[in-house]
Amino acid sequence: MRREGLGGNYLVGSSPKENEEPDVSNLDVDHEFFQEKVWPHLANRIPAFEELKVSTAWAGFYDYNAFDQNAILGIHPLVTNMYFATGFSGHGLQQSPAVGRAIAELIFDHKYKTLDLSALHPDRIIMNNPMLEKNIV
Structure with missing residues (x-):
C-alpha cells in the first residue's frame, strides 16, 4: 500500500x-x-x-524471475563483456541505485566492493541452486 x-x-x-x-x-x-x-x-x-471505497482497479502481469524470484546480477558465465541486472519483479526502481553501483564496481574493479551481491550471480540458475526467500513479493 x-x-x-x-x-x-x-x-x-x-x-x-x-x-x-x-x-x-x-x-x-x-x-x-x-x-x-x-x-x-x-x-x-x-x-x-x-x-475508504475502491474507486478504480486494474489487473495485469507481474514480471519476475520465475526461477527463484530474485534479481540476476553479474557477468555472463560465457560472454565476458555481458552483464546481467535483471529479474527485479517490480523492485527495480527501489534497488536500481545499489545495483547500478554494484555493476559499475564489477566493470571497473572486477569485484563487488560496497555490497557483496555475488549470491545473485546467474551461475545459481545454471547450477539449479535457487536462492529462495520467504515473504518475497
Missing part, C-alpha cells in the same frame, strides 16, 4: 498464492479477491481504511 498523489488516494494490492493464480488469458479485475484477501488485512492494519 502506498499513497498515490495528494488527493487522498492509495494504491493497494496483493499477489495471489500460487494455487490462486488466475487464468493468464483473463485480465478482468477479480473484485472478490480484493474483498476477501486484501481488504481485511488492510482494514485490520489501518482501521481508518474501513471508511
